[in-house]
């Protein structure tokens with residue numbers, strides 16, 4: 001069966017068509033500037049050249065139709081007709097406490113996703129628009145929602161409750177949810193597979209280090225803690241997000257700089273992290289280059305980033321009373337060789353040491369710690385689209 005995986009943003013739509021038997025990506029692409037002048041579809045069929053189609057996309061339904069046209073086109077298409085799409089898997093950011101796993105989408109599910117809009121006002125409404133557009137164009141194709149938050153729903157109360165008046169949890173569901181769940185699930189399962197063990201027998205820490213970054217503690221197959229919270233702002237220092245700070249800083253800076261809380265929120269989400277600290281870039285490659293050329297702020301930003309990751313690894317080792325494997329994934333985790341070395345320098349107490357030759361890899365499933373290390377460190381490329389396709393297949397077949 002061919003499964004169309006859709007990741008819909010407010011003005012963008014990413015897609016991959018995956019064959020579930022071979023797990024090959026038949027085509028992938030991106031619609032940009034939906035609803036804005038200069039809409040662009042970039043379509044990449046496997047083994048063929050990339051095609052750029054500039055045409056108006058006033059809304060997401062038009063974008064979905066253009067994606068279907070591209071997938072079935074005589075020249076750059078990869079299937080003959082819509083009939084060759086067996087199911088659609090949608091990435092949905094927030095499932096609140098309602099969804100602890102993926103579900104087949106029906107009217108009730110749509111309503112429940114809508115009820116979570118409050119918790120992810122920038123993402124969930126866009127995800128719903130994507131689902132509705134696909135339903136319009138493919139009314140008879142089964143669709144599945146795969147939530148970023150679902151894998152973390154196994155966290156115990158002690159991990160998800162904040163030290164706030166309990167009524168905020170009762171009234172507004174203010175608690176830790178965590179994100180990147182599809183990646184933490186996929187990478188922890190893959191790490192166990194690489195080690196030839198069952199995930200249910202292991203304590204695994206997954207470090208998803210991308211532009212957005214989060215860590216999770218996966219104890220015998222279940223997530224017991226994760227660094228992102230009610231929103232993706234909490235936890236690690238990220239590309240542009242601050243991660244953990246003293247909450248009193250917000251009021252302090254608002255008063256000093258005359259900012260509103262919305263403006264402060266924007267600073268914390270878009271102007272902080274290694275970008276704000278270094279003044280150079282949110283892209284770790286640029287920050288690393290600047291640090292290597294002697295930029296002290298860039299070096300300090302990277303130091304703080306690695307130190308924060310190491311502190312969370314320590315915290316999650318305590319949370320699980322031990323750790324068997326630490327997996328690095330996403331853009332920085334998979335590709336930043338020297339970054340993994342810097343983080344590993346803090347982990348000697350765990351009885352693990354990086355093997356410089358083995359660590360010399362980018363984006364490949366590899367054990368990167370020395371033979372005989374008590375705790376195994378690994379590089380494990382994430383693949384959220386494949387994970388969504390697998391979960392979709394499991395629910396529709």
Ligand code: ADP
Nearest residue numbers: 209210211212282283284285330331332335336
């Ligand atoms: P997101 O999905 O959150 O946008 P990614 O997982 O794609 O993020 O990660 C993007 C980050 O990965 C960027 O900061 C980029 O600099 C970093 N990255 C990608 N390749 C490399 C590399 N070869 N070395 C260091 N960092 C890299």
